[in-house]
Amino acid sequence: MATSPYQQLEDEFRRLHAFRGALAILRWDAAVVMPRGSADVRGEQLAALETECHAILTSPKVSRLIERAQASVGSLEDWQVANLREMRRQRDHSLAMPNALISRLAKATARAEVHWAEARRTRRYADVAPHLAEVVALTRDRASLLGHHLGLDPYDALLDEFSPGMLTSAIDPLFKTLGRRLPALVQESLTLQATMPALPIEGKFSSSRQRALCVEAMKALGFPFERGRLDESEDSFTEGITGDLRVTTHFEAADPFQGLLAALHETGHALYQLGLPLEWRDQPVGRSRGLALEESQSLLLEMCVVRSRPFLTYLRPMLERHLGAAGPAWEVENLYRLFTRVHASPLRIDADELTYLSHVLLRYDLEQQLISGQLAAVDLADAWNAAAESRLGVRPQDDVDGCLQDDHWAGGQFGYFPAHALGGLIAMQLWEALRNDVEDLDAAIARGDFSALNGWLRTNVHGVGARSNVQDLVKDATGHALSALPALRYLEAKYLEPR
């Protein structure tokens, strides 16, 4: 019996999924175990596999099959229709990019990244400005082409790569509402927290003890160590696929919470992957709904669940057992103060739940202006400093504390940052609904029972896969359209709590 065009497409995307899984393991290997000198041969392997993935998506065969499957879409079931839509989406994104532009951009970003590091040494943005200008110019070309292909405005086309369907028309009102309240909220919380000092944690904690603590907490939260690993790497991340999930973190002897919080943040990512619809695991519709939703799952776990009194109540005896916690600094209330401390810093990497949002809003404004041409790359440093003053309330001392702090733009990553604030908004709205739906959630968390939490997320978020767009998913899960109001309610309650 002949296989239908749709079934043939599933076979092609199954192959694509296998290659992407291989890529994930090779990237994990490069970050965790690869000998330092092997980067060049690894680069060849990654490039060959990425080229093959691109070749599958852009092959005439796949396009022909998509058209033929579309012609008999009436015979498909709902999930298959959604899968076909996601196949087309991936094909469209790949097909829009001519190889010549990809290659020019790869060279320009490689140059810009080198000069970026150099400019950080001289502490002068001017030293890299022309190179960033080149990357911006090529990215504008890329965005135009992509937008033309997808029927989107250029900047929207870039956003769509990271968080499908989350376009400026959806983001602008959310960020506007948020941005109006944030600067004052940060100042108010700083003033309040100045009256509530926290005792610092003292001592040194070996990696093996910190690791044992992480493993116990991750197991309780549902991380499947029989099909996953926890390792150390310079930056924490989650790689792999459902069935082989690899989380990394980084332990600091003097700060036992940095490694734990990073590991549990990543566990949120891993649990999302784990909860994706298993029967669609090797098809586009069974994969992640994009970066904003992914971030919502890591932030919900880290910020809403872990940085809370109930979780700290559960964690407290584990801290005793693994780290020998004793004394007033280790009391739940003191730890909660440490876990919710707001930092007024010009640096994103120093940010907390609250100020992180402002850092993202600043970048969202500026990258839109760069892509539209409203802001020239040469003027970035001044624009950054002005924005930092109004958004964050602090003026960077120099460019390293200002626009040189992240090299994402030098690497051509535009449209990436907004997903992190969107993830926060989604997390806080889901959290509000979850608390309404699940009875006695705090008590369950305090005794280490995360089954109701995970069950709600699996039903309402993880199990949906890429079947719905983010807005519909949030509306179905919470009963309301995505909005900044739940976030503001959550943040005000958490950071202006009278204590």
Add this chain to the structure above:
Amino acid sequence: MATSPYQQLEDEFRRLHAFRGALAILRWDAAVVMPRGSADVRGEQLAALETECHAILTSPKVSRLIERAQASVGSLEDWQVANLREMRRQRDHSLAMPNALISRLAKATARAEVHWAEARRTRRYADVAPHLAEVVALTRDRASLLGHHLGLDPYDALLDEFSPGMLTSAIDPLFKTLGRRLPALVQESLTLQATMPALPIEGKFSSSRQRALCVEAMKALGFPFERGRLDESEDSFTEGITGDLRVTTHFEAADPFQGLLAALHETGHALYQLGLPLEWRDQPVGRSRGLALEESQSLLLEMCVVRSRPFLTYLRPMLERHLGAAGPAWEVENLYRLFTRVHASPLRIDADELTYLSHVLLRYDLEQQLISGQLAAVDLADAWNAAAESRLGVRPQDDVDGCLQDDHWAGGQFGYFPAHALGGLIAMQLWEALRNDVEDLDAAIARGDFSALNGWLRTNVHGVGARSNVQDLVKDATGHALSALPALRYLEAKYLEPR
């Protein structure tokens, strides 16, 4: 400017090399770090990559390019001509196998391996005999097809897969000469060694101390830890490619030499990979010349270099430092007796340098008879037991000690074992020549200077890549055709040494 057909072929094989490198890392990962539950998703990734490699080699495009490059072979340089020959060899092997047969064989071997394990539990070969018969029948079909395609007899075609060019016409006289002397030599050495008892090593040695010892010895021998790793796995092996070499071993607390000898055996493999011609590293001519030559390099290092008095003289202070060696059992002469002990055992895994050769000769006879049809699979156990008695001088107590000891045949691996005895013969002939060419070799080894050793091997063996066949390589390196006589000289001197 248009690229020549030959240059296009190099591009295709560069891509193939990148995929094979990715496969190597994925296999290493599966054996060393992969969570146990992830075998199924890893299987999908490996299958997708192997299918892609097969697709490249069997594509009409590659065949067309090979014909066109062949037509203008006069314009190519020597290395390119050899490279084109190796490309064609790989293409021919891949093209000869119809997918339907590959798939039937895969199913038959999967069944046979399951029943093999079951038969080991019941200790009765009869329980797996029909399943092995099926694998043999399909392998005979495979050998015929392959032979027809390559212009070789069926069994020669199987040999050619593992050790190109080492066919029965070359192997028979070597193994006949060796086989005539071996049984008596084993008995004579056993009689002699009975008069020379060795003190056993006592104590427990942690993995971390054993590891530190291995790392120091491997570094001294030239293993590049900046582009390679040493890890632990159930069976020791070498994976990866030049530029990212991954050696594994297995530590036993009560036996500090098992892990060390396995690691240094594998280091021989790694140094061969490392010494392959760098400018051809991603082309067939720059890769290994097959299993027999690979084994010659691990055996030369383990058997000729490491299991020697000069090396033990070098190792002795390291054993003190890492393992706290002290007392008469740790004296060089006692260690040398332990390192050269001959074992009369029906089991290959218990074999030593000398008896290993007999184990291989036994398997070579029997697998030839199975493939020719002279021996029916149902009669294997009896034939094995008779051969063990005459070749090894011991009759297996039951089938687990006899023909059930290795599951290679159940897995369809015919033509694999001979390479291990050939590797030994090649190693011993190279070693004789090397000792003639390099002055004061023993003194250099005793002080841990392996530069002259490595230099000779790199020039005469490693650096040749797949440019020559094994026989020409050996003749060029030693001045003589490959023969069993250097091996017999070496073995008699080592195992009948009057002490």
